[in-house]
Amino acid sequence: MEKHELLSGRTIEFDLGTKELAGFVASAREQLKDPKVKSPQFMALVLGPDNPLREKKKDALRRDPVYLLLLDLFDRKRLMEGKLNLDNTMARYTMTVKEAAAELGMAPSSVRRAISSNRLGAWRFKGGFRLSPEQVETYKNNMSR
DSSP states (O other), rough: OOOEOTTTTTTEEEEOOSHHHHHHHHHHHHHHOOSSSOHHHHHHHSSSTTOGGGGOOOHHHHHHHHHHHHHHHHHHHHHHTTTHHHHHHHTTEEEHHHHHHHHHOOOOOHHHHHTTTSSSOEEETTTEEEHHHHHHHHHHHHHHH
């Protein structure tokens, strides 16, 4: 298992599994370092037909830790280009786990499990998590389906 710390401060663990996927991730990491490759080209790689994860259903893809790694690499590319402001991004994450739990009608431990299973996005902040109220609302709406 490999580990990667996301820009959000969360650490994900993943297994590249196949040679095809390992090669794809290695290529993405190289393109991240290449200043000639711009963020639109990088995103085209992540979403393109060469991505071995492309066959996954949308919900499964969003929770896949390798896909989260690729999206994080894309954000790092945007950060290097000056197209991403981390302070502005982090400012959207204002809700504590306890507040999210109250909004969702569940225990804080359930919210933390949703975060760790990549069903709910969060930023690591001062030893805890902060959540986006918009994402919590989306999660809540999806729970009632």
